[in-house]
Structures are given as structure tokens and as C-alpha cells.
Amino acid sequence: MVAHGGGFYGGNGANGSSSSSSTSGGSGGVGVCVGIGVSGGMAKPALKKGPWTATEDAILVEYVKKQGEGNWNAVQKNTSLSRCGKSCRLRWTNHLRPNLRKGSFTPEEELLIIQLHSELGNKWARMAAQLPGRTDNEIKNYWNTRIKRRIRQGLPLYPSKEMAHFQGQGQQAPSLLLPEEPLDQPQPVARTAIRGRPPLQIPTQSVFQILGGHQPSSQCPSPSQTPVLLSPQPNHQLKTAFANSLSLFDQTRQISPSTSTLPSPHSPTTILSPSYNDTNIAAAAFPGFALTASVHPYQHHTSPLPSPTGGFFQFSPLPQLLSASHVYATPVEFPSSQMYIRQMQKPMHIPQELHDHEINLENHGNMSMSNPSLSESNRGIELLEDLLDQTNHQAVPTNNSTSLEQSHTSLLNNNMQENQEHQLKSTDVNGWNPDMGSINVCEGSGMVNNKSMHEELSNFLQSIGSPAVHEEFSLTDGLSMPPLDFSAGPTTSEDSLGLDMQQIVSLFQVEPTASASSPWNNLPSIY
DNA sequence: AACCAACCCAACCGCATCGGA
DNA sequence: TTCCGATGCGGTTGGGTTGGT
Incomplete structure (x- = not known):
């Protein structure tokens, strides 16, 4: 092997580009040998490429039987x-080792792949490790073909059936809420009549373009220093809505009614660009939506951290407007691992006046919705879709804002104000809504896989003053750890709770009062 | 039947990492 | 510490297959 000058397949790139084109045609890959067959003056059997024959397989199997795996060059x-x-x-x-599972993936495997991908990204080998008998190549191929199709069809990456499955299993769901659709089946792009309210994925660069500002030049180390400058343009309100969403990336921004009001459309507004702080959570309010994640280019994994050079932002419907309880998960970076902060959302009571208001808005907007409680989010969808249309047509914001868009942005303003008023009404004196439900902090499936990680997680949660964890940790090594008990409550200041503060504020759309020094002091008794 | 486009998937390629000398 | 072979991983390629027209 060494005698070959250190090269696989001949050790140079020369035959790389021609690759299998030379091998294929023939049935069974007969006899086309490419590669450097000569080293020094001594003729060596050329390294064969292309499809393997049964004979070759048999030789290899026999060899491994005798010598075991490894030392492949021998x-x-x-x-x-x-x-x-x-x-x-x-x-x-990929093909010869025992216990390989062949054939198409079972629905259970598909669900697991989707879940794992939401946690791991394109870590095919790690995913394969959790799918007995499956290879990384298999999973990768499955994912790539599936993803290509879904992207082409304009569908989100994770169908909601998987979500329902995860919820039913008490497992960790990816951070996306999606429309009802058959798993892995082609579907037409739904531009209107959205019943399941899919999340929208908007190219990151387009968002920054729309904002009319600079996009961060690099992801690290501190792009939060780069402000995004909003220029006053006709679609200023739309941009401002986006900006408000994006600004919530930045945990230094004070979330309060005063700062979340819309700025004057006649003056430039500077917002901070998304922060990349590890403890930050991308859960930004948008009418009926939340900016839940950004999906990185080529990797397809979700993250709270926007990628300035590609990928897209993902907006998911806000759970409190859904008629049933939903799990709303947001990924957050965690030392040496990943975890989720998951909100177990109780069915939210929608006050009659808000309900009526929505109906009025629908009528005013000539919209016909079968489910009034979804109307606000559907408007949000249309707003975002319009924006998406803009970006799809390479339309960097210009002066031609349509009447529809104006109508939308008007509704947007109304809804935001109405929402705020409603929130303030329904919260208690300290600004916390007693109906908010509980928050569980739990590990991403397969990530907390041993006792030491469990302890690490425990320490981390204590360090951020997390409330008690209600769920048991199911460890992949078969152990089951008891719930972490932080019932003594947080001991740290509000600052160290910034992570939770922002998420709670945006998820529950409540506004802590300035006097509430520590929100944990006023949490519902469920803690 | 012929053509074409989309899909599937085995195999290849380049790079990163590991570990031993 | 450096070098280098072995191994692992993820992206890409391209031929075969399938389904639609």
C-alpha cells in the first residue's frame, strides 16, 4: 500500500474527475481498472473502481471473517x-457487514431520522449510530433526496405528523410546527387556504436585504456589534415587523411595551443585529408567528443563530393561538451538547373581545376563515408570504408597496397593539400570566447519554437559575435519572435569566413590569 | 415505443482526525 | 513535536431506474 505513493485510487486527482464514468457502463463493473498501476518500474495490479462484483464481495467477506475488521489497506x-x-x-x-437492514425506511425510522436531524444536523454517522443496521450513507441519501424534493415543492423540512408523534411519545420535538401532510409525499405548494399554518422559511440574506441593512459579515465572534439600519421606505412597517422579530435575537434589548412600539416610518431605526450569544434564544414575536430558528445552509440544521451567508429564517405559528395544546420547542445551545427548552402549552383561553376583534378584522380584510382563532396567524402567514414572494422575485424593497401589503401592515399594527393590550390585561400585577403553563427543560433525545452529562446539565441549569425540571431524563444508556430538583427556585439575578426571560416574554407575550426584579419570584405555583 | 425528467443510490473524493513511530 | 498511515465523515457524482407524456 505504501508502495503506491500513498494514494487511494492512484493517489492523485487525475482520475478523480473521470471517476466512475469509466467503470459504469458495463454490467457488473467488468474489468475497468483505473488508477495508478505502476509505481517505480514495477507493475502492480491496478486498483479497481466502480461497482463491486459478487466475487469481490466474497473475497472481502472471507478476509474479514478471518482477519476481522480494520486494517483495510492490508x-x-x-x-x-x-x-x-x-x-x-x-x-x-455499507453492504457486507452482518445485521445490515436493507430496504426502505420504516415510518418509525423516518421519524427518528427527522428528529435526529433536527438535533444533530448533517451528522450522518451519529444518526446511523442510533439506527441499528442502517448506514450513514443510506440516511444521507434518504435525507438529501427527501430534502431536495421538499425544498423544490416549497414545503418545510419537518412535517407536523412527526411533531405529533414526538408529542405523543413525550419526546423532544424539533422546533418547528408544520402543516398536516402525509409524510414524504409530494404536495402542491399551498399559497392560500392554509389550514395547518406551516412555518415559513425565508432566506436569511433576503431578510437582511428586505431590512435594507447590512448583514453580519461573519457569524463569529461577535456580529451583534453590527447594527442593522432600517431605512424609511414604503414598506417600512413590514420591515419594522421583521426587525422587531430579529431584534429579539439580541438579549440586550429591553423587551417592554415602549420599545416594541413601532418607530416612526420617517426616521431610520437602528436595531441590533442578531446576537450569537450562546444563551440567546430566537423566539421573536411576529403577529401570529415566532422566529423560532434559522436553518444553516447545506447543513439543514436549525439553530437560534442566523447564518449571514445562507440558510433561512424559520417563522412558526405562535402556539397560544392554536386551538389545541401544542408543544413549542426552541433549540438553544448548551455547553458540550444541545438541549431544548420546551414549553408545555396549555390550551390558551382567548377572550371573547379578542375573538370578536379577529372576526372583525377578517371581515374587514375580506378574509374567509373557517377557524377564527387562526385568522391572525394566517394574516401573518400572508404577510410573510408576500415578503417571501418579494424575495423570490429578487425584489429588493422598492417603492411599490401594494395596497394589499398596506392592508396587511395596517392589520399588523392593529394586531400588535391589540395583542399588547390584551396581554397587559390578562397578566397579573407583576406582569405574569397565570395561564402561561409550565416550562420544562429537558434534554434533546440522545444527547444526554450518560451520568456525567446529566450532572453537567444539572450544573448548567443551576447556573442559570432554572426552575425545576419535571420530567425524568431518559438516558440512552438505559439509565433513568430522577427529575432535577431546583424547587428552591432561582437564586440569580434577572441578568442571568436573560435567556429565559426573553423566551418567556416572547412566547407568552407577557410583559414583566419594570419593578419585577426577578420573574421567578412571581411564577405560577406550578413551580 | 420513445423520450425525458426526476429520483435513487452506490461509489468516489477530499478533508479531518486519530494514533503510533 | 512532527510525520504519516489508517480511518472516519460528509459532500458530490453519475449511471440505473422509474414514471409521466
Whole structure:
């Protein structure tokens, strides 16, 4: 092997580009050998490429039976096989090793893949480790074809059936709420009549374009220093709505009714660009939506951290406007791991006046909704879709704001103000809504996989003054840890709770009063 | 039947990491 | 500490297959 000048497949790039084109045509990959076959003056069997034959498989299987796995480069030395070690290893792991599961993925496997991908991103090998008998290549191929199709069809990455499944299992759901749709089946793009209210995915760069500001030049280390400058343009209100959402990325921004009011459309407004602080959560209020994640380019994994060079922002429907209870999850970076802060949302009571108001707005907007409680979010969807349309048509914001858009932005303003008023009404003297439900902090599936990680998680939660964890930790090594008990409550200041503060404020749309030094002092008795 | 586009998937490629000398 | 081979991983390629027209 060494004698070959250190090269797999001949050790140079020369034959790389031609690759399998030379091998394929023939049935069974007969006899096309590419690669450097000569080293020094001594002729060596050329390294074969392309599809494996049954004979080759048999040789490799026999070899592994005798010698065991590993030392793949020795295969060529010790057998008649003219395959490089790399190729042997690949063939073995992907096709020949025992206990491989062949055939299409089961629905359970598909769900697991989706869940794992939401947590791990494109970590195919790690995903494969949790799917017995499946290879990383298989999973990768499955995901890539599935993703390509869904993107082409304009569908979100994670169908809601998976969400329902995770909720039913008490498992961790990805941070996305999605429309009802058959798993992995082609569907037409739904531009209107959205019943399930899908999240919307809007290219990151387009968002920054729409905002008319600068996008962060790099993701790290501190793009939060870069302000986004909003210029006053006809669609200023729309942009401001976005800006308000994006600004909630930044935990230094004070969330209060005064700061969340719309700025004058005649003056530029500076907001802070998304912060990349680890403890920050991207759960920003938008009428009927929340900015729940950004999806990184090429990796397809969600994160609270927007990627300035690609990917897209994801807006999900706010759960409190849904008719049934929903799990609303937001990923947050956690030391050495990932975890979720999950809100177990009780069914939210929607006051009659708000309900009526929504109906009025619908009538005013000539909208026909079968479910009044969804109307606000549907307007949000249309707003966002309009924006998406803009970006899809390469329309950097110009002066031609449509009447529809004006109507939308008007409704947007009304709704935001109405929402605020309603929130202030329904919260207690300290600004906390007793109907908010509980917050559980729990691990991402498969991430807290041993006792030490559990302890690490425990320490972390204590350090941020987290409330008690109600759920048991199911560890992947079969152990089950008792719920973490922080019933003594937080001991830290509001500052160290910034992470939770912002999420709570935006998720529950409540406004802590300035005098409430520590929101945990006023949490519902469920804690 | 022929054509074409989309899909599937095995295999390849480049790079990163690990570990031993 | 450096070098280098072995291994692992993720992205990409391209031929075969399938389904629609």
C-alpha cells in the first residue's frame, strides 16, 4: 500500500474527475481498472473502481471473517482483491457487514431520522449510530433526496405528523410546527387556504436585504456589534415587523411595551443585529408567528443563530393561538451538547373581545376563515408570504408597496397593539400570566447519554437559575435519572435569566413590569 | 415505443482526525 | 513535536431506474 505513493485510487486527482464514468457502463463493473498501476518500474495490479462484483464481495467477506475488521489497506496485500482499503471499508460497512437492514425506511425510522436531524444536523454517522443496521450513507441519501424534493415543492423540512408523534411519545420535538401532510409525499405548494399554518422559511440574506441593512459579515465572534439600519421606505412597517422579530435575537434589548412600539416610518431605526450569544434564544414575536430558528445552509440544521451567508429564517405559528395544546420547542445551545427548552402549552383561553376583534378584522380584510382563532396567524402567514414572494422575485424593497401589503401592515399594527393590550390585561400585577403553563427543560433525545452529562446539565441549569425540571431524563444508556430538583427556585439575578426571560416574554407575550426584579419570584405555583 | 425528467443510490473524493513511530 | 498511515465523515457524482407524456 505504501508502495503506491500513498494514494487511494492512484493517489492523485487525475482520475478523480473521470471517476466512475469509466467503470459504469458495463454490467457488473467488468474489468475497468483505473488508477495508478505502476509505481517505480514495477507493475502492480491496478486498483479497481466502480461497482463491486459478487466475487469481490466474497473475497472481502472471507478476509474479514478471518482477519476481522480494520486494517483495510492490508486487504489488497493479502488477497487477490484489487481494491484500495478505503473502498474495502466502504463496501464492508455499507453492504457486507452482518445485521445490515436493507430496504426502505420504516415510518418509525423516518421519524427518528427527522428528529435526529433536527438535533444533530448533517451528522450522518451519529444518526446511523442510533439506527441499528442502517448506514450513514443510506440516511444521507434518504435525507438529501427527501430534502431536495421538499425544498423544490416549497414545503418545510419537518412535517407536523412527526411533531405529533414526538408529542405523543413525550419526546423532544424539533422546533418547528408544520402543516398536516402525509409524510414524504409530494404536495402542491399551498399559497392560500392554509389550514395547518406551516412555518415559513425565508432566506436569511433576503431578510437582511428586505431590512435594507447590512448583514453580519461573519457569524463569529461577535456580529451583534453590527447594527442593522432600517431605512424609511414604503414598506417600512413590514420591515419594522421583521426587525422587531430579529431584534429579539439580541438579549440586550429591553423587551417592554415602549420599545416594541413601532418607530416612526420617517426616521431610520437602528436595531441590533442578531446576537450569537450562546444563551440567546430566537423566539421573536411576529403577529401570529415566532422566529423560532434559522436553518444553516447545506447543513439543514436549525439553530437560534442566523447564518449571514445562507440558510433561512424559520417563522412558526405562535402556539397560544392554536386551538389545541401544542408543544413549542426552541433549540438553544448548551455547553458540550444541545438541549431544548420546551414549553408545555396549555390550551390558551382567548377572550371573547379578542375573538370578536379577529372576526372583525377578517371581515374587514375580506378574509374567509373557517377557524377564527387562526385568522391572525394566517394574516401573518400572508404577510410573510408576500415578503417571501418579494424575495423570490429578487425584489429588493422598492417603492411599490401594494395596497394589499398596506392592508396587511395596517392589520399588523392593529394586531400588535391589540395583542399588547390584551396581554397587559390578562397578566397579573407583576406582569405574569397565570395561564402561561409550565416550562420544562429537558434534554434533546440522545444527547444526554450518560451520568456525567446529566450532572453537567444539572450544573448548567443551576447556573442559570432554572426552575425545576419535571420530567425524568431518559438516558440512552438505559439509565433513568430522577427529575432535577431546583424547587428552591432561582437564586440569580434577572441578568442571568436573560435567556429565559426573553423566551418567556416572547412566547407568552407577557410583559414583566419594570419593578419585577426577578420573574421567578412571581411564577405560577406550578413551580 | 420513445423520450425525458426526476429520483435513487452506490461509489468516489477530499478533508479531518486519530494514533503510533 | 512532527510525520504519516489508517480511518472516519460528509459532500458530490453519475449511471440505473422509474414514471409521466
